[in-house]
Amino acid sequence: MATAAPAQVAHAPLEGAARVWGTIALSAATFMNVLDTSIANVSLPAISGDLGVSSTQGTWVITSFAVANAIAVPLTGFMTQRFGQVRLFMASVILFMITSFMCGIAPNMTTLILFRAMQGFVAGPMIPLSQTLLLSSYPRAKAGLAMAMWSMTTLVAPVMGPLLGGWITDNISWPWIFYINIPVGVVAAAITWTLYRKRDSATHKVPIDGIGLALLVLWVGSLQLMLDKGKELDWFHSAVIVTLAVVAVVAFAFFLVWELTDKHPVVDLSLFARRNFWSGAFATAVAYGLFFGNVVILPLWLQQYMGYTATQAGMIMAPVGLLAIFFSPVVGLTVAKVDPRRYATFSFLVFALVLWMRSHFNTQADFWTIMIPTIVQGVAMAFFFIPLVTITLSGLTPDRIPAASGLSNFLRITAGAMGTSIATTFWENRAALHHAQLVESVNTGNAAAGSVISGLGSSGFGMDQVLGQINRIVDQQASMLAANDLFFGSAVLFILLIPLVWLARPQRSGAGAGDAAAGAH
Template sequence: MSTATPFNPPPLQGSARLWGTIAVSLATFMNVLDSSIANVSLPAIAGDLGVSANQGTWVITSFGVANAIALPLTGWLSQRFGQVRLFITSVLLFVLSSWLCGLAPNMTMLIIFRVMQGFVAGPMIPLSQGLLLSSYPPALAGLAMGLWAITTLVAPVVGPLLGGWITDNINWSWIFYINIPFGLLSAFMVWSIYRKRESVIRKLPIDSVGLGLLVIWVGALQIMLDKGKELDWFHSPEVVGLGLVALVGCAIFLAWELTAEHPVVDLHLFKRRNFWSGTLAIAVGYGLFFGNVVLLPLWLQQFMGYPSIDAGMLLAPVGLLAIILSPIVGKNVNRVDPRWLASFAFVVFAVVLLMRSQFNTQADFGTMMLPTIIQGIAMAFFFIPLSVILLSGITPDKIPAASGLSSFVRIVAGSFGTSIATTVWQDRAAMHHAQLAESIHQGSATATQVLAGMRNAGLTPEQALAQVNRLIDQQAYMLAIDDVFFASAMIFLLLIPVVWFARPKLAGSAGGAGGSGSNVDAAVGAH
């Protein structure tokens, strides 16, 4: 192992700092944008590649799981190859995988390229924060993180709008091609500005066994969640096999990581009350949030007749109030008990979801837009306080590992949340369809009258029944998504006691430790 003294370059000055901030933020923006831009394009991608809309959600979950698996490797890779080289390589490989995603001829190849894209994107978020902090003097660290957080909050606003417009007016492939010019420009600028500010390179051992086990059990669990609804869950030998692989793999992984000399994931952090309670709350909350964010445009486009651009417009305002309020929350998070701030976020999330649980097929654009705007308040009060809670009391040398582990758990929870939300939606829709269809029989005066009216309008009996079935489908999926929204609201309220298990310190070392870390996770949280 190298014993070289760590290289601490002086802060950038003048235009170099400005262009360095733009270069790093551009890569971060591209990364976060790619997570939200595909949400409103899923129906178009699924239709074009000849798969169901549920299979289309693999475009989201495959990226998220691969991205999460790469996060714990960032520390080792950055020390092995250098932060600047790793960042530029990550950006260039992201550009390459984006190009391949756009060229994908079928869903199988698209999923493979999305896995590649998610994996190489893993180091970009944490490294961008490190490079940006090194560009500013310590007195301006808060400003640096504020600029970085705004970048990652703007991307989810732009993503659905841009994705909807591209899908409606060009082709879904361009939601991936759009990364190419931005990525190349960012890589060139970062190399020009930061190439002489490379970090020290050390040859460190890697926990290859732990990494392999991590890939196996997380991958098996995600595939089981994605395919379970198609294969009738545990009535399928394939799903049972995947479940056993995930269970046994997770057990072996836990045993290995708790005894390994250089674990890829430091599980001992979960001994800390603040860390496990904060991580549990942020992971479950993010899983609920992300699952509903993916589900809403699917419902709007498949059963409400919304084009992609309109579905994007309904999702975009979620970041507006978050952008305004996040700097205020960040400035005051150490003056107010973060448990109260997080509890407030859960209440607002619950109110938003309860509002959505009242949606019906007659809901207008404004009615659907209001909860999205209000949700921005919850986002601002969610990520920053919870990150302060989970990092509270952790020594500075452990903060990178703690932040990386909490980010890993959160991103995996987001992918699982997507699969679980779509599965529950389908199951509840099937149940509601069966119940609604029971009223369509010869003894029902209403059903007889409706069918007679359709036949009088020129429809054949078969066409009339098909039309009635479509109407039942629309109602069934509307009732089902209302069920998902209501259940999610209740779970958000149940998370409030979890936060109060923590005992965060409001000042001193914990507050200082949590400060930069909180901004990191707050910005990544928008991702």
């Protein structure tokens, strides 16, 4: 059980212009943070090419940020008690700007991954604390409105991320996807310090669970490294992968034992005794892993095999927030009246529909055919976070909500990183399989293959050029079929997740919508 925080001084809500400026500043910091989880997606081919690595290695730019961020999130409660909400939030914003600059000047992929991990780690407290400070700025009766305003920011950022990332990559250069954080951070930090410096929370010294933290870093880091390097090193035929798997399993076992017996655990595992917590947290984590894995694959496929520029791929990804921005306030204001399990079920069904639609893409699919499922996905996004957070945190006393929010966010972010690695590995493996199957049918006995070969030959191509062209067509088809497999499998998994949501008990009392929303994202 986590230690109780000292008695807090209740600050009066902000009024008028101060509340507006406070909302803008806190939302800007959140925007900058969430933007960085999606802005690099469409820039991966450019970053990988510029730094001379494969696109698979390029995905480390995403996973290194996510893993470090996941490890930092559960520490927010401990660090808040030691340093105070406002001071910790300011430190997080300032360090985020510094590490963003370092990412931009990184000379090679190794350095970039290191700086991205540092950026993810210092960003950990920013999102939970932006919610906490925002809720303290509004009267309790308007907590739902505060969280609806905040959630709209987290939905606009994924819209802007691919668009900005694509435009910057095509028209300036990819380091600017990181430099763009600096002016936003300066504005957010200046306004926040002006308004909130006299509203800091009480602090007291609490012991840090150093061993628990070390074991957490060890097992999460080993597991993610195993997933990222597996394809490259031929999985369990490699001694490195076997070693990483053993380290991850052993460190996880020790972590469980230590956290369940330590007086001040870094992660409060006793929360898993609550059915609503574990069913909500696991449903959120698996669904987010599926969603994020597919979000990474789509722009890679569009740029590598469909001839899209980074800007065009960004335009395909961007509309995911349009309907989400419209529906999110509705969900935020009605989630207390409607069974959140119904909303979550609806979200999973729409996600499944979107992925089923994508599983029917072919290499002739035009811009609008590819974009329509992205627009529909906005509906699923709106009904995803707030109802699942309400389920996860329902019935908890206010003093346990920060620990529960930290743990559920840790699971979600870790699942996102793992989803990226698993999706890219699955896509490449299925593409290799489809490539082998398609190549078998390319022979003189196949009428279609024969006509393509003779057609290219009569156009003046030499035999080597003909075979090169055919191989390119086979590559394109194989990657398309592999993406279809991934989309269809993900759709099925979303359907299978629905019973997990219904294992939760109906919410009767406990965390209100405002408190629950405070753990959102």
